Amino acid sequence: MTTFPASSAEEALTGRVRVNLELVRQRIAAVGRDPDDVRIVAVTKSFGPPAVRAAAAAGLEDVGENYVAELEDKRRQTGSLGLRWHYLGALQSNKIARVSRVADVIESVSRPKEITRLAHDAPGATIYVEVDITGRAGRGGADPDGAAALVALGREQGLDVRGLMTVAPPDEAGARAAFQTVRALADRLDLVERSMGMSDDFELACHWGATEVRLGRVLFGDRVPAAKPSPNIGGLDSGEESA
Numbered sequence: 001m002t003t004f005p006a007s008s009a010e011e012a013l014t015g016r017v018r019v020n021l022e023l024v025r026q027r028i029a030a031v032g033r034d035p036d037d038v039r040i041v042a043v044t045k046s047f048g049p050p051a052v053r054a055a056a057a058a059g060l061e062d063v064g065e066n067y068v069a070e071l072e073d074k075r076r077q078t079g080s081l082g083l084r085w086h087y088l089g090a091l092q093s094n095k096i097a098r099v100s101r102v103a104d105v106i107e108s109v110s111r112p113k114e115i116t117r118l119a120h121d122a123p124g125a126t127i128y129v130e131v132d133i134t135g136r137a138g139r140g141g142a143d144p145d146g147a148a149a150l151v152a153l154g155r156e157q158g159l160d161v162r163g164l165m166t167v168a169p170p171d172e173a174g175a176r177a178a179f180q181t182v183r184a185l186a187d188r189l190d191l192v193e194r195s196m197g198m199s200d201d202f203e204l205a206c207h208w209g210a211t212e213v214r215l216g217r218v219l220f221g222d223r224v225p226a227a228k229p230s231p232n233i234g235g236l237d238s239g240e241e242s243a
Contacts, residue, residue: 013220014054017042020219021058024202031207038206041086041195043216045070046223049077055219056081064088064107064214068098075102088165088214090140097121107165107195110142112153119157127154128165128195131185133178141166144185151189163193163211168201175201179208 025035041064042055052063052074061082065071066089075085087103091114099106100122107128109115118125129150132141142150147164154161166182168175179196186194186209197205197213205213217223 010050010053013050014057016221017051017054017058017219021060024215024218027203028206031203033206038210039212040219041212041214042219043088043198043214044074044220045216047216047220049074051220052078052083053081056083062086062212068095068102071102072098086214093117100125105162108140109150109154110140110147112150115150115153115157115159119154119159123158124160126160126162128163128193129154129161131164131166131178131182133166133181134169134174139167144181147185148189151191161191163191163195164189165195167198168196168205170200172201172204175204176208179205179210183209 021040024040028035028038039062040060041062042051042060043064043066044051044055045064045066055063056078062084063074064086065074068087068089071085071087084104085102086105086107087099088107091099091106091108091110093113096114096117100118105126105128106118108130109118109127110130118127129147130141131144131147132139133144135143141147151161164182164186166178168178182194182196193211194209195212195214196208197203197210199215199218202210202213202215202218
C-alpha cells in the first residue's frame with residue numbers, strides 16, 4: 001500500500017480513527033457478532049482526502065460517498081490506496097455513467113430504469129437494491145415487493161446483484177422493523193449482503209444480521225456544516241446521516 005507524507009493533523013486524525021474503529025468493533029462484539037463478519041464502510045462525505053487516508057491507515061478497505069463529484073475527486077487523489085469505493089447517494093439518470101466509472105459497488109439502486117441504464121453503461125456492475133419500508137415521500141428506495149422485482153430484473157440483465165441496502169427510520173421500533181424486513185427479504189432472495197446501520201443504529205443493525213454498516217460520524221467526528229451541493233453535484237443522502 002502506498003503511503004503519503006502525513007502532517008501532524010493527519011497523524012492525529014488517523015490516531016482518532018484507529019481508536020474509534022476499535023470502539024466500534026467492541027460495540028459490535030457486545031451484541032454477539034464477530035466484528036470480522038461485519039464490513040465497515042467509512043463514509044467520508046464532506047470530509048476531505050485526509051479522512052480517506054486515515055481510514056486506510058486504520059485498516060479499513062471500503063469507503064462510501066454520496067455525491068459523485070466527491071467520489072471522483074477523492075478516488076483520483078487516493079487511488080493508489082487500493083480501496084473499494086461504494087456509491088451511496090441517489091442515482092440520477094444523467095450521472096449513472098459517471099457513477100459506474102468510479103464506484104466499485106453501487107448501493108442505492110431503486111428503479112427499473114436505473115437497472116436498465118446500468119446494464120447498458122456498466123455490464124456486470126456490482127449493485128445493492130435499496131429498500132424503504134416507511135412509504136414516506138422523499139425517501140429513497142423501493143418497497144419490499146418492488147425491491148424483489150428489481151433484484152430479479154438486475155439478475156436478468158446480467159448485473160451482479162449482491163445485496164440489499166436500507167436507511168432505517170430514526171426511532172428504535174421503526175429501525176428494528178426495517179432491519180428485520182431487509183434481513184428476511186435478503187434471505188428469501190438468496191442475497192449475501194445486507195447493508196444496514198449507520199452511526200446511531202449500527203449495533204441494532206448488527207443484532208439483526210447486517211453484513212455491512214456505513215459509518216461516518218462515529219469514526220471521524222461531527223461534520224462541519226457546509227453549503228448544500230448544487231443539483232449537478234450528486235444525489236440525496238442515502239448512506240450516512242447529515243452533519
